[in-house]
Amino acid sequence: QPLISSAKWLQVHGLKRNKLSLSQILSQIGFQHRKDYVTTLGKLVASRYADGLFPQYKRAQDGSVYNLTAKKELILHFVDCLMGAIELYKQRMEWLTSESRQIFGVIQEQCIVIVLDFGTAAPTEFDLCRDALSTVLVEQVTQIAKFNLIRAAQDLMRWQQKSTPVSEYTVKSAVTWLWKLDPETAASHTSSAEALLEAMSDEAVSS
Template identity: 30%
Template sequence: KHHCPFAIPPSQLLTWPLNHNLPLHLEASNFLPKPSAEWLRQTGLKAKKLSLYQVLAPNAFSPQEAFIPILRKTVSSTLHQRAMMQFEWHDGSVKNVHVDPALLYRYQKQLGQAVRTFEHRVDWLSTDSRKIWGTLCEKRVVLLVDISVSNSMHIAHIQHAVRLILEQQMTNKHRFNLIAFGSDVEQYQPQLVSPTPDHLQDAWRWVLGLQYGGSRNLMAAFKRAIECEVPEVQEPCGVYLFTSGLPDQEKDVLGAYVAEVTSGHDLPLHVCLFQIGDFGLDSPVPVRYASPSETASELRSLARWGRGRFHWCQDTVGTDRENRELGSNSCRDFFLNESYFFVQCTMLVESLKGRSRRHADGLLQWGDEEKTLVRERQRPLKLPGPKPTALTLARMVGHF
């Protein structure tokens, strides 16, 4: 047996991304991104007036009933068989809708363009730092990074995530700061600083020197973030928590504190859950352990109490991730509405075509019968054959 004279730290056995320790490659960003909820309010189907009901509303009429004195009875409105269809409205009522195939064809093309815009947004959110952190929408940002002992075997992934956010989404901010927390709390600067190239490079070197250990004392880290925030500045300051598990504090205690603090400050708390998989036999056991779904549920509630957004990714390097930025309800509602509107458009046009076709067939059949009658009326009558001349009564008497 051979005895190793020195122990190799587990972190030295990790696989590090290429050029991990090199200086940051800063990317210029010339616009401030919007939260997806706000983006949908400005770019969604209703905002663009692409709801099928908005398109059909000018040509939709409610069925009417009125008493006609001259007829002495109640008369109901009827459909124009060649151009109108009955259509169920969003409130459950039935409307008589004038179907314009050209209008509905243009509408279907606009729906296709809206889908491509939405898909482009989803692809953009699923790349680089946005698939890990989501979008940083505030002009002042504080990053809370979980460096507990539970993450000691995932240093490479966490540092890579911080590197991406510093390179890609921090250059257009007004102020920023970094706070790392385990059992104790460390911060890059006592106050928020401007994201100059020197400050960003210095912050990256500070991240590389962090030592991982302890539990997850999130309440102390959040208190430190409040101290960094300058109340006199009338700008929102977004706090972005990057963690892989539950904090030390109980859900109700921490949630009540976060809700109280964020209600008096423009300081939303956004939660970015980094899913690192199940703990192995050699992995440190966290103070509070829960299943991935239970962890996500509690942290989602924490983001709701903090008036922020919840983002969940499963790996910062691989492609197996779950982008929660748009929200499952928004994605589902958008595509369900788009599919429903497209199908209803097609059904309206096809129903009108079928009715027109039946009407044309009836006209053709009626026309054929009328032409047969006309031909029979216009056909010359046959003259009767010659008959022998009959003698009159006088000639018959004279003959005898």
């Protein structure tokens, strides 16, 4: 799937966009049972002409009642459409909660700098971090324009001096650099802030 936000995804696949929200479906398979104000009674009174004539549906949200007039075929059509929408939503949720997206979300920017702050991670944790970073590089960074890696350390470490165009070669190079990092590199209490400032100073990222 392309790297798009859920908001943009819903603009294409959402229920409202496809006229499958409850109110939209009800307006296509029936009509609302109206209430009119009766002056002599001084209150709203629902018409009774349709009582028993049509099946009715009462919305839990506002208590409004709809008389259902659609034929079975049309209702089954909407059932099929809703089942298809449910399947799409399931696929989207599975995609969002799998692989690198489970940790990093969906990268939407075209130019990024990933700041690596391993702190005092144990060797096994350090390798887990590198595994996760390698995965996001291969799965998501390959779909954007530019990237760079900066490691927070006493002596700041950069994969490249500035963000670099994405290609198969540069992604492989970044992964190789990542796995050559020393887990015991010294850090200071200002390392994280310095690395973030360095990342933000990249003109391609800030533009």
